[in-house]
Amino acid sequence: MVLSSNQPSFEAAVLPHLDAAFNLARWLMRDPDTAQDVVQEAVMRALTYFPNFRGINPRAWLLQIVRNAAYASMKLNRGLRLVPIEELANAENEGTVVAELHDPAGDPERILIKERDRQTVGRMVERLRVELREAVILRELEELSYKEIAQITDTPIGTVMSRLWRARQLLAASAHSELKQA
Amino acid sequence: MNTHVTCDMALLVQADFDGELDAAQAASVEAHRAQCPVCQAAYADLQRVRERLRSRDVYYTAPDALRRSITDRVSAPSPPASGNRSHGTGWG
Numbered sequence: 001m002v003l004s005s006n007q008p009s010f011e012a013a014v015l016p017h018l019d020a021a022f023n024l025a026r027w028l029m030r031d032p033d034t035a036q037d038v039v040q041e042a043v044m045r046a047l048t049y050f051p052n053f054r055g056i057n058p059r060a061w062l063l064q065i066v067r068n069a070a071y072a073s074m075k076l077n078r079g080l081r082l083v084p085i086e087e088l089a090n091a092e093n094e095g096t097v098v099a100e101l102h103d104p105a106g107d108p109e110r111i112l113i114k115e116r117d118r119q120t121v122g123r124m125v126e127r128l129r130v131e132l133r134e135a136v137i138l139r140e141l142e143e144l145s146y147k148e149i150a151q152i153t154d155t156p157i158g159t160v161m162s163r164l165w166r167a168r169q170l171l172a173a174s175a176h177s178e179l180k181q182a
Numbered sequence: 183m184n185t186h187v188t189c190d191m192a193l194l195v196q197a198d199f200d201g202e203l204d205a206a207q208a209a210s211v212e213a214h215r216a217q218c219p220v221c222q223a224a225y226a227d228l229q230r231v232r233e234r235l236r237s238r239d240v241y242y243t244a245p246d247a248l249r250r251s252i253t254d255r256v257s258a259p260s261p262p263a264s265g266n267r268s269h270g271t272g273w274g
Binding site for chain 2 (some may be wrong): 010011014015018019021022023026027032035036039040043044047121122125136139140141145146161162164165168169171172175
């Protein structure tokens with residue numbers, strides 16, 4: 001691969017953003033295994049596209065490819081992956097055992113409460129339509145600008161703003177109803 | 183954020199919350215918010231939702247096995263097969 005002198009290497013451009021790539025794929029796919037497949041596929045695509053990459057915003061560039069790979073995978077699997085609600089609830093437990101084992105300082109009750117909170121917020125986000133989910137993940141977890149989110153999701157900025165608003169309304173509303181139930 | 187009552191300024195209040203406005207726009211939106219109970223409630227909800235999402239450890243980091251597998255693949259001495267490169271997304 002011939003690189004111009006001001007072009008970062010593929011490794012330098014992409015490897016620092018693997019967490020962001022996996023986080024987005026994981027939230028889009030709602031499943032740890034397919035999320036890993038999506039990231040693998042996206043990195044291979046990124047390798048192919050890299051000669052055309054102008055090196056300004058590698059994280060957003062990679063996330064755009066991850067998002068496209070995730071949508072392609074969802075399209076491919078449409079109809080095959082109608083996951084029952086109970087399975088989604090179980091899938092959320094993935095990763096939690098590890099977190100507990102690696103936290104020797106926390107007392108079990110606090111860990112449990114923290115975990116329950118995390119699962120509740122996670123469930124609320126997972127219930128959002130995918131367009132709303134990706135907007136809120138990119139804004140709140142990746143802290144990207146409206147312009148970057150618009151580019152990654154191939155959507156006008158106005159639509160990004162209204163999706164974000166809708167997603168946040170729904171999250172706020174379900175937090176309120178949860179408080180009432182508690 | 184009451185789902186039934188919204189103000190016409192809602193998306194601007196959100197843009198202010200997200201730091202997307204310049205100083206003059208932000209000042210005018212904040213002046214509106216000071217007078218508008220609907221926008222005050224909306225802003226408080228935006229803060230609550232953010233606090234929940236950012237403080238609850240809902241970020242999924244890449245599993246070690248995935249990181250290793252990708253690092254091994256991209257660090258392999260032979261470059262990937264060329265061809266099909268014209269479809270690349272060029273923005274950065």
